[in-house]
Each structure stands twice: as C-alpha cells, then as structure tokens.
Amino acid sequence: MFxxxxxxxxxxxxxxxxxxxxxxxxxxxxxxxxxxxxEGEEPLDISSLExxxxxxxxxxxxxxxxxxxxxxxxxxxxxxxxxxSINIKDAGIYLGYQxxxxxxxxxxxxxxxxxxxxxxxxxxxKSGLTLSATDRDFPKTLDPSLIKFNIEANEELEIxxxxxxxxxxxxxxxLALWGNKIIHAPRPxxxxxxxxxxxxxxxxxxxFLTLILYYWSKxxxxxxxxxxxxxxxxxxxxxxxxxxxFNLFFQNNPGFPASIAPLLGMAWMSTxxxxxxxxxxxxxxxxxxxxxxxxxxxxxLIIGTTGxxxxxxxxxxxxxxxxxxxxxxxxxxxxxxxxxxxxxxSKNKLARFYSIGTLLPIGGMLFGVxxxxxxxxxxxxxxLIMHAGLIVTMTLALAYRFRLLTQERKTALEEKxxxxxxxxxxxxxxxxxxxxxxxxxxxxxxxxxxILDATLGDxxxxxxxxxxxxxxxxxxxxxxxxPEENFKFVNxxxxxxxxxxxxxxxxxNQYLGDGIMAIFPENTEDILFAAIAMQQxxxxxxxxxxxxxxxxxxxxxxxxxxPLIMGIIGxxxxxxxxxxxxxxxxxxxxxxxxxxxxxxxxLSEVSLKKLENxxxxxxxxxxxxxxxxxxxxxxxxxxxxxxKSEMFDLKLATLAQFESGINFYFKKSFARAMLSFESVLxxxxxxxxxxxxxxxxxxxxxxxxxxxxxxxxMMLEK
Numbered sequence: 001m002f003x004x005x006x007x008x009x010x011x012x013x014x015x016x017x018x019x020x021x022x023x024x025x026x027x028x029x030x031x032x033x034x035x036x037x038x039e040g041e042e043p044l045d046i047s048s049l050e051x052x053x054x055x056x057x058x059x060x061x062x063x064x065x066x067x068x069x070x071x072x073x074x075x076x077x078x079x080x081x082x083x084x085s086i087n088i089k090d091a092g093i094y095l096g097y098q099x100x101x102x103x104x105x106x107x108x109x110x111x112x113x114x115x116x117x118x119x120x121x122x123x124x125x126k127s128g129l130t131l132s133a134t135d136r137d138f139p140k141t142l143d144p145s146l147i148k149f150n151i152e153a154n155e156e157l158e159i160x161x162x163x164x165x166x167x168x169x170x171x172x173x174x175l176a177l178w179g180n181k182i183i184h185a186p187r188p189x190x191x192x193x194x195x196x197x198x199x200x201x202x203x204x205x206x207x208f209l210t211l212i213l214y215y216w217s218k219x220x221x222x223x224x225x226x227x228x229x230x231x232x233x234x235x236x237x238x239x240x241x242x243x244x245x246f247n248l249f250f251q252n253n254p255g256f257p258a259s260i261a262p263l264l265g266m267a268w269m270s271t272x273x274x275x276x277x278x279x280x281x282x283x284x285x286x287x288x289x290x291x292x293x294x295x296x297x298x299x300x301l302i303i304g305t306t307g308x309x310x311x312x313x314x315x316x317x318x319x320x321x322x323x324x325x326x327x328x329x330x331x332x333x334x335x336x337x338x339x340x341x342x343x344x345x346s347k348n349k350l351a352r353f354y355s356i357g358t359l360l361p362i363g364g365m366l367f368g369v370x371x372x373x374x375x376x377x378x379x380x381x382x383x384l385i386m387h388a389g390l391i392v393t394m395t396l397a398l399a400y401r402f403r404l405l406t407q408e409r410k411t412a413l414e415e416k417x418x419x420x421x422x423x424x425x426x427x428x429x430x431x432x433x434x435x436x437x438x439x440x441x442x443x444x445x446x447x448x449x450x451i452l453d454a455t456l457g458d459x460x461x462x463x464x465x466x467x468x469x470x471x472x473x474x475x476x477x478x479x480x481x482x483p484e485e486n487f488k489f490v491n492x493x494x495x496x497x498x499x500x501x502x503x504x505x506x507x508x509n510q511y512l513g514d515g516i517m518a519i520f521p522e523n524t525e526d527i528l529f530a531a532i533a534m535q536q537x538x539x540x541x542x543x544x545x546x547x548x549x550x551x552x553x554x555x556x557x558x559x560x561x562x563p564l565i566m567g568i569i570g571x572x573x574x575x576x577x578x579x580x581x582x583x584x585x586x587x588x589x590x591x592x593x594x595x596x597x598x599x600x601x602x603l604s605e606v607s608l609k610k611l612e613n614x615x616x617x618x619x620x621x622x623x624x625x626x627x628x629x630x631x632x633x634x635x636x637x638x639x640x641x642x643x644k645s646e647m648f649d650l651k652l653a654t655l656a657q658f659e660s661g662i663n664f665y666f667k668k669s670f671a672r673a674m675l676s677f678e679s680v681l682x683x684x685x686x687x688x689x690x691x692x693x694x695x696x697x698x699x700x701x702x703x704x705x706x707x708x709x710x711x712x713x714m715m716l717e718k
Contacts, residue, residue: 013052015081015158016062017175021151022085026182030093030175032066035059039075046114046121049077049160066172067099072322073109073314076163078173082149083156092138092146092178095127095163099171109311110164113137113147115157125149128164138183146178166311168322195388196236202391203233206398213402224275225398231268235261262311266304269361270297273336276358279401280343280351289339296332303328337362353400357393465527465561465607466584467506467518468591469497469534472554474514490514493553496541497534504530515591517584524561524610528617528639531557531601535642557642558591559603560634561610586634589627593636593715597622598688601642605635617641620651620658622689623666625713633712638689650684658690665693666711670701 016033037044040056048055057077060068070076080093095111113125125147127136137148151157163173207229214222273293277283282290303325310321340359343351471477471493478486494511501508506520506527520527534557542552562583590602602622608614618641624633640651651658661676677694680687 013054013079016078018081020083020085021088021177024086024088024179025177026179028177030177032062033078033080033173033175034063035061035078036068036173037077038071039077044075044077044162046160049079050116050119067170068172070099070165070167070169070171072166072168072310073164078161078163080159080161080175081156082151082159083154084151085153087153088149088151090148090150090180090183092148092180092183093159093161094176094178095145095147095161096174096176097165097171098174099169101165101167101169101171108145108163109166110162111145111147112162113149114160114162115149116160117155117157123149146183199388199391200233200236202388203229203236206391206395207233210398213398217405219405221275221278221401222398224271224278225394228268228271228275231264231271235264235268260308262307263304266300266307270300270304272358272361273297273300276354279354279397280348285348285351286343286346289342292335292339296336299328299332303332333362350397350401350404353393353397357390357397360390360393461563461565462521463562464564464583465520465524465559465610466564466581466587467501467516467520467527467531468558468587469516469518469531470512470556470591470594471514472556472595477551477553493541496537500533500537501530504533506530517588519564523612524607525612525616527559527607528601528603528611531559532617532639532642535600539644555600556591556594557601558587558589558594559601559607560587560590561604561607562586582630586627586630589630589715590634590636593625593627596715597636597638597692599638599640601639603637603639605637608637618648618652618655620655620689621662623662623711623713625715627715647684647686651687654680654683654687654690658687661690661693661697665697668700668705668709670697673697674701 013035016035017031019030021028037054038058038060040058042055042057044055044057062068093113095108097108108128110128110130111126112128113123114121115123115125125137127138127145127147133139136146138146147159147161149157149159165171207226210222210226210229213219214226274297277290277293280286282293306321306325337359340355340362343355344359346352477489481489490513493514494516497516498508501516501518504520504526505522506518508516508518510517518527518530520530535555538553538555545552560583562581564581564583586604590604594600594602599622608619611617617639620638620640622636622638624635626633640648643651657676657679661673661680664670664673664676674694674697677690677697680690681694684690
C-alpha cells in the first residue's frame with residue numbers, strides 16, 4: 001500500500017523500525033521497516049527531518065507489504081530507533097535487499113546514516129558503491145553497504161538512513177546487525193564460494209586448453225570461445241567475489257565494476273551465442289536462425305550498454321526503462337531458447353551439442369527470474385549448477401568438434417598427400433620434359449635445382465669445349481623428301497647422335513635442324529671421344545642406308561675450347577637458355593671448314609692442347625685459318641679417328657708423307673710439297689685434304705707468292 005502525505009506535517013513520524021538489543025551478537029536479523037520516504041523535488045536533509053519537515057516527499061507505508069518500487073538514482077529515507085542493554089562498539093548495520101532487480105541486481109549506490117541522540121547528530125556514516133573502500137565506514141570489508149554504529153548500555157539512538165539504488169525494481173530492504181568480529185573476519189569458505197572457485201578454476205583451465213587448440217588450428221571458433229570465457233570469468237568474479245575484487249583492484253572506484261555488471265552479463269551471453277553461430281556454421285546450415293541470433297546478439301549488447309550508462313549517468317535513467325529492458329531480455333532469451341530447441345531436434349550433431357550446453361545458462365537465468373517472482377530471492381545455487389553444466393557441456397562440445405576437426409584434417413591430409421603425390425609425379429614428368437628443352441646440366445651451371453628457380457638475367461661464365469655438327473649437302477637431301485619425310489629424317493638422325501653426347505658428359509644446348517650444338521664442361525677428351533663416336537655411328541647408319549639404296553650421309557664436326565657465358569635471356573613473357581661466347585662462334589666456323597678441307601672432325605689448337613692424353617688420338621695439322629669474326633688466326637687440326645676403318649688405315653699409313661707435305665707447303669717449298677701430296681694420293685686417292693693442298697701447292701708454285709706470305713687461309717665468308 002502506497003500513501004502520500006497521509007499524516008499531517010505537524011504529526012511526528014514514529015520510527016520505521018524500533019529494535020532493542022538484549023545480548024551480544026555475531027549476526028542478527030532485523031524486522032522489516034514500516035515505512036520509507038521517497039524524496040521529492042525538494043531535497044531532504046537531516047536538519048529538515050529533525051524538524052519533522054518532510055517537504056514534498058512521498059510517504060510509503062510498508063506495514064502490510066514490505067516491498068516498494070525503488071526508482072533509480074532517487075534518494076529514500078527511513079528512521080531506525082535502536083536501544084541496547086549492553087555496550088556495543090563498532091558494530092554494523094547491514095543493508096541488503098530482496099527483490100526483482102534481475103538482470104541488473106547489485107548493491108546500493110549510496111548509503112548515508114545520521115545518528116541522533118537527544119535530537120543532536122552525534123555520528124555520520126557513509127557507505128555504498130560510489131565511495132572508495134577507504135572512505136566507507138568499514139574500509140575493505142565484506143560488503144560496501146555496511147554503516148557503523150556504537151551504543152552504550154541502556155542508551156537509545158535514532159538513525160536516519162538515506163539509500164540510493166541505480167535500478168528501478170521492487171525491493172524489500174533487508175536489515176541485519178553485524179558484530180565487529182564477523183565484519184573483520186575473513187570471508188568463510190562456504191559451499192557456494194567453494195563451487196565458484198572450482199568453476200572459475202575450470203574456466204581458466206579450459207581457457208588455456210582452448211588457447212592451445214586455437215594455436216594448433218588457427219580457427220576463429222576457438223578465439224571467440226576464449227573471448228566468451230574471459231567475459232564469463234569477469235562476470236562471475238564481479239558478481240560472486242565482488243567485495244574481494246573491490247578491495248584488491250577497485251578501492252578508489254568500487255562503482256566501476258558494479259556499473260559494468262550488465263555489460264559483462266550481456267557480453268558473455270552475446271559471445272556465447274556468436275560462438276555457437278560459428279561452431280554450428282548457422283550461416284550455411286541454418287540461415288534464418290543465423291539472422292535471428294545475430295539480432296539477439298546486437299540487442300543484448302545494446303541492453304548491456306544501456307544498463308551501464310543508466311547506472312553511471314542519472315539523467316539517462318528512468319523508472320520506466322527497467323520494465324522495458326526486463327521484458328526485452330526475456331523476449332530475447334525466449335528467441336534464443338526456441339532456436340536452441342530447434343537445434344536439438346535437428347540432425348546436426350554439432351548443433352545438438354551446443355544447444356544442450358547453452359540451454360543450461362539460459363535456463364538458469366529463467367529459473368532465477370521465476371525464483372525471484374515466487375520466492376522473492378534468486379536461487380544462486382541452482383544458477384551455479386547451471387554454469388557448471390555449461391562448462392562441462394561446452395568442454396564436451398569442443399572435444400567433439402576437435403575430434404571432427406582431427407578426422408577432417410586427417411582426411412584432408414590424406415587427400416592432400418595423394419594430390420601432392422600426383423602433383424609430384426606430374427612435376428617430375430614436367431621437370432623431365434623441361435630438362436629435354438633446358439638441360440639439367442645447364443641449370444646446374446647456373447646453380448639452380450630446377451627450371452622453376454631460373455630467373456631472367458641469371459648467368460655464369462665457364463671454361464668449356466663446344467661442338468658443332470652439320471649434315472653435308474642437307475639441302476640436296478631435303479629436296480628429295482616430302483616435309484614429313486624430312487622431319488622424320490632429322491628426328492631419326494638426332495635420336496642417334498644425342499645420346500652419344502650425353503654418354504660422354506656433354507649436353508645438347510641446341511638442335512639446329514640438320515645440325516647440333518653441344519657443350520662439354522669437363523675434360524676435352526670427352527668432346528673428342530663423342531665426336532669420334534658420332535662419326536662411327538654415322539658410318540654404321542650409312543651402311544644401313546646403302547642396303548636400302550639411299551645416299552650415304554656425310555657430317556662435319558668442329559671443336560673449340562674457351563670461355564663461355566651461359567644464362568637466361570629474353571623478356572618477362574619469354575625466357576630462353578642461351579650461350580654467348582666467341583668460343584661458340586669459333587666452333588661454328590671450324591665446323592664450316594670441314595667442307596673446305598674435306599675432313600670429318602676438325603679442332604683448334606686450343607682444344608688440342610687441353611687434351612691430357614693427346615697421344616691416344618691421331619691428328620693431322622692443317623695450318624692456320626683466319627675465320628670470320630676472329631682477329632687472330634686459328635691453328636686447325638684434323639682428327640681422323642672417326643673415319644671409316646679403311647680410310648683411317650690409309651691416312652695413318654700416309655701420315656708421315658702428309659706432314660712432310662704440310663711442312664714444305666708452309667716453308668714455300670711448293671714443288672717438294674706437291675711431291676709429298678702426290679705420294680699420299682697415290683696410296684689414298686680419296687684423301688680430299690691432300691687433294692686440296694696439292695691444288696693449292698700447284699697454283700702457288702705456278703703463280704708464286706709474296707715474301708710476307710704466311711700460308712694463313714683467309715676464310716672471311718661464311
């Protein structure tokens with residue numbers, strides 16, 4: 001029953017509560033107060049109340065119903081009359097309350113007490129969340145709403161108490177007397193407190209487990225679960241251990257954690273819901289519920305922020321906001337519960353796991369609301385059990401998700417390994433194929449493992465031997481074949497010659513249609529052995545062609561040794577493996593001389609001197625040649641080890657006469673040279689080199705030569 005100014009202002013107010021202390025106590029409950037004054041527009045103070053001037057305050061009668069609707073940031077006054085049979089020193093009056101302040105229930109914002117004796121104020125007390133712990137009547141005590149009083153035996157005191165709360169809800173002021181010993185005694189380790197410690201320890205342990213899972217998987221699912229755990233832990237500590245936390249961290253601002261309590265509560269609920277959206281992948285599996293839960297998250301955060309602001313800023317608070325917020329929270333929780341129930345009946349196992357775990361705290365909150373309405377007090381023990389269930393089920397949910405993830409990763413790994421094996425095989429094939437275009441030896445020179453490592457501009461300089469080969473009279477042969485026959489002919493020829501070069505540690509730098517350019521990076525014997533083997537293979541190939549009435553093939557080979565640059569040239573869209581060197585040009589020119597001298601293998605003196613065992617081969621010196629592109633003449637030698645056996649034997653038998661003829665020739669004794677070459681041709685009429693020098697000696701003997709004649713052959717045309 002609420003009555004405003006029922007009694008005349010002149011009539012004195014009887015105390016809201018009269019109580020006589022008969023014996024010492026540790027804790028002692030007090031009866032409910034009979035009335036309370038709600039301050040009006042004109043502020044009340046102790047002076048006006050002493051004079052019985054209530055101004056425009058509202059008198060609220062609480063005799064039949066001890067509950068009243070307390071408005072946020074509104075001062076309320078009531079009068080206690082305390083007498084005692086014994087002396088009491090530094091005792092406390094505890095101001096608690098019971099009511100429906102969920103979900104923002106907390107202690108009083110401000111408590112002030114004025115102790116009167118013989119109508120004189122003899123003591124002023126203060127407490128509440130707006131004061132630092134050191135400024136309250138009982139610094140660093142268990143509860144911030146305690147006010148101090150001292151009373152002597154047979155003494156009577158009147159105490160005016162002013163209270164302010166930040167929530168608008170129906171409450172019943174719950175008064176009790178606390179003795180000095182219990183006020184300063186350590187907080188007892190109750191079952192409720194023990195369970196809280198265990199649960200919060202479990203939250204911390206689970207947090208580090210989740211951190212490991214996040215580090216292992218890098219899934220944002222675990223990151224959001226860690227955020228949820230942080231908010232849950234902060235909210236739990238804030239609500240259940242708030243005094244210890246105040247005393248430890250918030251002595252100068254105890255109102256801060258109280259004001260953010262709604263935000264913490266809504267934050268952990270929001271992050272739990274968002275974690276569920278990721279855990280279940282509602283965006284894909286339950287798109288409509290995904291939107292509903294997203295709306296719930298936004299609404300919860302708005303409510304938490306609103307609750308925080310209205311606690312701290314009185315001008316934003318209204319007695320009407322709390323019912324609206326209360327209804328909004330209930331509506332949102334109902335939508336969340338319906339979504340969770342829908343998940344339970346779905347076929348998604350992850351959704352079932354998550355729903356069972358999340359229904360526990362949501363159900364606990366609803367149970368708390370019901371217990372407030374029915375029992376006028378929250379059953380914190382039941383809510384605590386619900387939170388414990390949440391930790392257990394969420395742990396199982398994470399474990400199940402981890403198991404699924406492990407299986408998925410195992411399957412994915414197997415598929416990846418299979419794919420990588422296939423890719424590896426494919427890459428091996430590609431690498432093998434690329435080596436046919438760009439030899440691995442070429443890449444090795446550049447210091448590259450494979451063609452993928454090669455970049456534009458890579459190069460290296462090496463001392464190598466270069467081989468050029470060319471089919472004689474290829475144009476005439478090609479005219480007698482169709483394009484297809486021509487292609488097959490060249491391909492068949494290269495298939496016979498290419499492996500020989502590789503066998504003797506060389507690599508083919510380029511196929512030139514009817515010719516081959518090869519590089520030998522090791523000793524010079526390799527290139528000469530390869531050239532001889534190529535000519536011998538050609539001799540065998542020609543024997544087969546003759547049996548098929550085909551024209552035999554002749555091939556010239558030129559060899560030179562010197563520095564060479566190998567590298568990658570081109571542009572960003574087209575690479576090519578190239579060799580750039582004067583040695584390459586020299587080898588090419590020497591190969592062209594085989595046509596002129598009628599020899600099968602020619603090499604420069606530079607290559608000859610590089611041979612470690614030159615005596616193993618057979619050479620004929622052909623003189624010096626000034627080739628195009630060279631400033632200095634090259635000394636040229638013929639190696640006839642690759643000739644047919646009968647030609648080899650004849651050249652070996654006439655080697656002395658040939659060398660004698662060459663010696664006379666370059667000494668300008670052309671007549672004697674002619675006799676030597678005639679002697680060679682008498683035994684070996686097919687010696688084309690001797691035929692050439694005989695013609696040249698005859699011509700020079702007839703025409704004569706200048707005194708500065710050196711015998712250098714000028715080959716300035718290609």
